[in-house]
Amino acid sequence: MSRLDAIRGSSLPVSHNARAIAALAANPACDRRAVLDGAGIDKSGIVAHLGFPARFGQSPFAITRTREFKAIVKADDGAHVLRLLRELGLPAEEAKYHDVGAASGQEARHRRTMDVLGAAAREATALVDRPLLKLGVAGHEVYLEPDVIAFQADRRFHVVAIKSFPIIDGQADAGKVSAAAREAAVYVHAMRDLFGRLGLDPEGVSHDVVLICPKDFMNFPTACLVDVRLQLEALKRQLARLARIDTILDRLPPDLSLDLRLDGETPTRPAAELGAALSAIPARYAPECLAACEMAYFCRDEARACGSLEALGRSVRDDLGGIQSLDLAIELMAGGHVPADHAAIAERLGFVRRILDEAVA
Ligand code: SF4
Structure with a gap:
């Protein structure tokens, strides 16, 4: 049995989908998420048992709306998709629909x-509807279902979302x-990845x-091109991790x-025992986790309990680089003892304090 299987225990591994894999790149420095996803652990089950159920994912209304809109876009062998590709300057004449x-x-x-x-x-051109791709994630094969893949006369494939x-x-x-x-x-x-394995140019x-x-506010489809190079780099780093x-x-x-x-x-399993085991895996909570990870409410509670600055967000953490806790930030702001290596931040916090005092006065 591998170490990851031992950490997961008797539960069956859950498989990832594209949304879950994408979320990996949203907080690439978090060890906790890497271990939970690497082991295929059901994160929703864990947090539900700990009393922090995930309030995450699309509402039934949003799911229905998305399904209806996709049906409109794909109707008549992808007529809207072809029109939009042409409007974006991608040659798409007489495409075959599969x-x-x-x-x-x-x-x-x-x-x-x-x-x-x-x-x-x-x-010459083609639209491939309801394709199913495969990707290796942490030793597991994962099936992924893009909306449509378009092939253009400029000899390039485009993912359509x-x-x-x-x-x-x-x-x-x-954010969306x-x-x-x-x-x-x-x-x-x-x-x-697939092209590489087939000997084609990725x-x-x-x-x-x-x-x-x-x-x-209509259901009429419009389109734009989104360059995902940055997201690809973050994803590759996280998958390598x-x-x-x-x-x-x-x-x-x-x-x-x-x-x-x-x-x-x-x-x-007693919830307290499970919570202690989970806390043994370092996390890097940030408010962005609320929109990307099922564990968010547990991690937020934990970050608040230990007074971590992370709970206030990455911009605060970056602005106060080197300070780990809220208590220390408050102490510096109050003008208490200032260690030499925090002098610059203490000066900035003191400035903020003076502005606040003046505003209140
Ligand atoms: S919610 Fe917790 S486990 Fe998930 S990415 Fe954020 S810190 Fe990591």
Whole structure:
């Protein structure tokens, strides 16, 4: 049994999806997330048992809205997709439409995707609907399902991401675009990985992803290109880190276990014992975790309890570089004893304190 299997215990490993893999890149320095995902641990089950259930993921309303919008975009053999590709300056005349979702079973659908992509490379243009890709993550094979893959006459494949958040007057919610870019980067990486294994040029998969969203407050689709090179680099670093997870495991207690000790579907392990085991894995909580990780409410509570500055966000942590705790920041702000190596930060905090005092007065 591997060390990761021992940490997971008797529960079956959960598989990752693109959203989960993308979230890995959202907090690449967090050992806790790397271990939990590397071991395939059900994070939602863990935090539910600890009393911090994940309030995470799309609402049923948003899921329905996304499904309806995708149906509109893909209708008539992807007519909207072709129109939008042309509007973006990507040549897409007379594209052949392939729906590979009908193949039964994931492996069959993956093989069918590969066959169609290989054949598409010899065609002028093509749209591949409901493709299924595969990627190795921490020693596990993961199936991934992009919305559409488009092949252009300029000999490049483009991942097409269809999202239901609106683009209003040419602007979209930056956080949602950023999350969509991280997710699309996973598909680009999986495609390039596959091309490499097939002996094809990975650069045949473009780093420009086609993002399709509703225009203004209507259901009419509009599109823009999103460059995901930065997200790809972050993702590659994090996947490489997961592949070298032994270096993280070496720093953990040798008998560490996050086993829920399930009796059927009911966890029997005392929550306090499980919480202590989890806290033995270092975390780097930041408010951004709330939108990206099921563990967020547990980690936030833990960060607050130990007065960690991390809980206030990365910008505060960066501004107060070198200071680890809220207590020390408050002490410096109050003008107490100032160690020589914190003099510059103490001066800035003192300045903020004076402004606050004046504002209050
Ligand atoms: S919520 Fe916790 S485990 Fe998840 S990324 Fe943030 S610090 Fe790491």
